[in-house]
Structures are given as C-alpha cells and as structure tokens.
Amino acid sequence: MKTRKWLAYPYLVWMVGFIVVPLILIVYYGLTSAGGGITLDNIALISKPINRGALWLSLELSFISTIVCLVLAYPLALILRNLKIKSSSFVVLVFILPMWMNSLLRTLAWQNILENTGILNQILSFFNLPTLSIINTPSAIMIGMVYNFLPFMILPIYNSLVKISDDIVNAAKDLGANNFQTFIRVIWPLSFPGVVSGVIMVFVPSLTTFAISDILGGSKVLLIGNVIEQQFKIVNNWHTGSGLSLVLMVFILISMAILAKYDKNENKAGGQII
Amino acid sequence: MKNTIKNYLQKFYIALILLFLYAPIAILMVLSFNESKSRSKWGGFTLKWYIELFQNREIMNALYTTLIIAFLSALIATIIGTAASIGINRMKIVPKTTILSITNIPMLNADIVTAISLMLLFVAMRFTLGFRTVLISHITFNIPYVVLSVMPKLKQLNINTYEAALDLGAKPVYAFYKVVFPEIFPGVLSGFLLSFTMSLDDFVITHFTKGISVDTLSTKIYSEVRKGIKPEMYALSTLMFVAVLILLTLVNYSKNKGKK
Numbered sequence A: 001m002k003t004r005k006w007l008a009y010p011y012l013v014w015m016v017g018f019i020v021v022p023l024i025l026i027v028y029y030g031l032t033s034a035g036g037g038i039t040l041d042n043i044a045l046i047s048k049p050i051n052r053g054a055l056w057l058s059l060e061l062s063f064i065s066t067i068v069c070l071v072l073a074y075p076l077a078l079i080l081r082n083l084k085i086k087s088s089s090f091v092v093l094v095f096i097l098p099m100w101m102n103s104l105l106r107t108l109a110w111q112n113i114l115e116n117t118g119i120l121n122q123i124l125s126f127f128n129l130p131t132l133s134i135i136n137t138p139s140a141i142m143i144g145m146v147y148n149f150l151p152f153m154i155l156p157i158y159n160s161l162v163k164i165s166d167d168i169v170n171a172a173k174d175l176g177a178n179n180f181q182t183f184i185r186v187i188w189p190l191s192f193p194g195v196v197s198g199v200i201m202v203f204v205p206s207l208t209t210f211a212i213s214d215i216l217g218g219s220k221v222l223l224i225g226n227v228i229e230q231q232f233k234i235v236n237n238w239h240t241g242s243g244l245s246l247v248l249m250v251f252i253l254i255s256m257a258i259l260a261k262y263d264k265n266e267n268k269a270g271g272q273i274i
Numbered sequence B: 001m002k003n004t005i006k007n008y009l010q011k012f013y014i015a016l017i018l019l020f021l022y023a024p025i026a027i028l029m030v031l032s033f034n035e036s037k038s039r040s041k042w043g044g045f046t047l048k049w050y051i052e053l054f055q056n057r058e059i060m061n062a063l064y065t066t067l068i069i070a071f072l073s074a075l076i077a078t079i080i081g082t083a084a085s086i087g088i089n090r091m092k093i094v095p096k097t098t099i100l101s102i103t104n105i106p107m108l109n110a111d112i113v114t115a116i117s118l119m120l121l122f123v124a125m126r127f128t129l130g131f132r133t134v135l136i137s138h139i140t141f142n143i144p145y146v147v148l149s150v151m152p153k154l155k156q157l158n159i160n161t162y163e164a165a166l167d168l169g170a171k172p173v174y175a176f177y178k179v180v181f182p183e184i185f186p187g188v189l190s191g192f193l194l195s196f197t198m199s200l201d202d203f204v205i206t207h208f209t210k211g212i213s214v215d216t217l218s219t220k221i222y223s224e225v226r227k228g229i230k231p232e233m234y235a236l237s238t239l240m241f242v243a244v245l246i247l248l249t250l251v252n253y254s255k256n257k258g259k260k
Helices: A005-030 A041-047 A049-083 A088-100 A103-114 A119-126 A138-162 A166-174 A179-208 A211-216 A224-233 A238-273 B002-031 B048-055 B057-089 B093-108 B111-124 B131-156 B159-167 B172-201 B204-209 B217-227 B231-259
Strands: none
Touching: A005 A238, A005 B057, A005 B093, A005 B111, A005 B131, A041 A049, A041 A238, A049 A138, A049 A179, A049 A224, A049 A238, A049 B002, A088 A138, A088 B002, A088 B172, A088 B231, A103 A119, A103 A138, A103 A211, A103 B002, A103 B217, A103 B231, A138 A179, A138 A211, A138 B002, A166 A179, A179 A224, A179 A238, A179 B111, A211 A224, A211 B217, A224 A238, A224 B111, A238 B111, B002 B231, B048 B057, B048 B231, B057 B093, B057 B131, B057 B172, B057 B217, B057 B231, B093 B131, B111 B131, B111 B204, B131 B172, B131 B204, B159 B172, B204 B217, B217 B231
C-alpha cells in the first residue's frame, strides 16, 4: 500500500518532458540570438512602437472585458443562486453548452451581428436610431472576448455562491444587518475565491488571444497575441517570438500574484466573519 | 407588488444573458439552411448543405481527425492522469504540492505560450509536426483536467475499506478494482469527458503543433475565415450541436428518472 508512488512515475516523465522542458526552451530561445549568443535584444523588442502598442491594447481590452464579464456575471450568479434551482448541474450545463459549437464559428457569427449592414444595425435603423460602426474596431474585439469568456466568469462565481448556506445569510440578518451590509460583509467575501478564479480565467485568455482579434478586428487591429503568432507562423523568427512570449508570461505571472495575494487576505477576513 | 417587479426584472436579466450567449448559435443554424453561399444574404431555404457535407472529403477528414484525436488524447490522459493521481496522493506534502503546481501550469498558462513551447520542443527533438505531435500536445493539456477531477475523489476515499479487502485475502489489484475504482469512477469519467471536450474545442495548440499535413475542424475553419467559410461547415456544427443537446437531455432525463 505504501509504495503506490510508482504509479505517478510515467506521468512525472511526461510532465518533465512536455511541460518543464518546453518552458525552458522558450526561455532559451527568448534569451539567445539566431547566432547563438546570449542577448536581451528579443525582449527589448517589446519597446518597438508597434509591439508596445499591441501589448498596451491587449492589456487595456482584456482588463475592460474582465470588468465587463464580472459586472455581467456576478448579478446573474446571485439571481441563479437565489432561484434555488434543484440541480445545479443543469445551470452549469446551460452555460457550458454553447462551447460545443466551435468557438471560431461562434465568433464569426458576431461579424453577422456587428457588420455595418449587420443584424444590430438593421434593428437600430428599424427603430430610427443612429447606426454603429463597430466591426474591425477594438470594441468589436472586446465584445468577442466578453462573449467567448463570460461562461468562465459565471461558473466559478455561481459555484462559490451556491456553497454559501442560507443559515449564514439569515444569521447576518438576525444580527441586524441590512441587505447591503449582508452582501458586503458576508456574501462577497465568501464568494471571493470564485471571483478570483473567474478573473484569471477571463483575463489570461483575453490577454493572449489572436483568433478573436483576427476575426473581429479584420487584421486592422493587432494584439500582442497576433504579433507573437506572426513571428512564429509568418516571419519565422522564433527568437523574437519567444522573447515577446516571455514578456507576456511576466504579465500573466504578475496578475496571478496580485490575485493570489488578494485571495489570501480575503480568506482571512472571511474566516473572521464565520 | 415590489417583489413581482423584482422577480420580473431578474427573469428578464437571465433571458438577456442567455440571448447574448445563444444568438450567435442561432445565426449559425439559420446560415446552415441558407441557399446563398454568402454569409450576409438570405437566398431561401435549402437542405443541400447537409447533403453536400457528407460528400465533402476535406471536411469529413477533418471531422475524423478531430474525433480520433479527442478520443485518443482523452483516453490516454485519463489512464496516465488517474495512475498519477493515485501515486501523487501517496506522496509526502512537499513533492505532492510541487508536482500539483507544475501540473496546473498548462491549465493556467496562456494557450499560445503552451503551444509555442511544445512546438519548440518538437522541432528541437526533430519530430515531424503532424498527427503524432498534435496527439501528444492534447494529452499534455488534458492530463491536468483528469488529475483535477480524480484527486478530490481520492481524498474522500476511506483507506480502511481497501485494507479490509486485503485482510480478507484479496490481491492488491483485485482489491483496487473491487473497492477503490468504483469509488473514484465518477471522477475518472468526468475527467475523461472534460478532456474530450477540451480537445474537441482546441484551436490554438493544434494550430501551432499540427504542421501542414493535418487539419482538425478548428484549424480548417480558421484557414477558411479569410476566403469565406463553406456553408457545409455550418451544417456540420449544427448537427454536432444538436447531437450533443439530445445526448445531454437524455442523460439528464434518465438521471432524474433514476432519482425518482
């Protein structure tokens, strides 16, 4: 019984070979030049205006989409919790189901909606409202991000909210807290771990996407994901591509570190409340 | 009165979000019946794309590749991942947490970084990019989902039942299949299904590791985005979506019936 550890060995070989070594390779390519010498030039390329612009736009759009997703998802999750639907797996299903249709096709369908003569503008002009030209702008990409990643915000928040027992909420009210105080001091802190995982699951893919910006930005808008993809697939400069990926990874790590820190603080506070 | 308005508003809000999530799917379904090849023009109702779909060798090939990679990668990931979970569960705290945090990397890291890192590895090892490399990549990003599903079940497991089986004379392998496996099976199954779904829906990692000879549905769609999607693709995705919908409804229905 004690020596079951060997069952993990095949996986450990796999893990080192296909997770650890590949990451080391990115670092290696990112820090060397085609000639073989160690250099920081690849990373310094991020300061080139076109790359810096792409990174900045990516950060901006992914930040906004994360906030929009949170604002849309939290009330929804709260409503769903209060509905007391018997099988929570049904709720989960409704929000996972869209993912069974190819996400590239679903994003493409947004072209139909947002085009200048698209569905949205036809509805607007039917009501004699001014039409919008959204397609091929950063706003279209932002809508695409919110659309694609909203379920990843809804599900973790909903899961953390259904776990909160009614007794805790009622206890807060019995002790004289009004609805607002109950929310701020009880419900929000207890659901915070769900919010954290939701934020990570929306922010990271939004920051690094290149397909959404390709489809809805009409190759007029470049995100950092597009820049990296082109370095590998078109320019074939793997050193530059790896260098820029390293910069991207730094931003991912920073965002995770910030959230992990918040998560810990909130957990402590949550512990005091119960 | 105030409560009914509140109730109504809440229902309206849910409906609005569902509309947001499902409208694009409805559009794709409508397009699959569109006589016109253009995405933005309605040319009348037709079923011809559903017929032509099955004669389109390229799309059928891509579908076959997608399904076989999803199935194989989910199966292999489930076997490696379940064995790994049992092994990791027996380890001391330090190696355990180290291994589990490395396991989480492909899940938390950006797809594009995982994809590039694997591509660099395959090229460095002189693997030809193709079916094999896509399969290896999919297994790699699927294993974390299996470990994530199986680990909690192992933690709930009562170790005494297994030891009781051994005391009663069962061989370890027999005791495992009779006592441990039934307990962790729901986790194993959901790990497999999760892996299958993730593999089916993946685009980024396949895009970088596939080379030129292989195409899955996702990469095929991506290459068609610029020159215009073939309407057969809408027909295929409608069929797949409806199939999953029916399957899930049946599973849910039989589950509910079983409860009663």
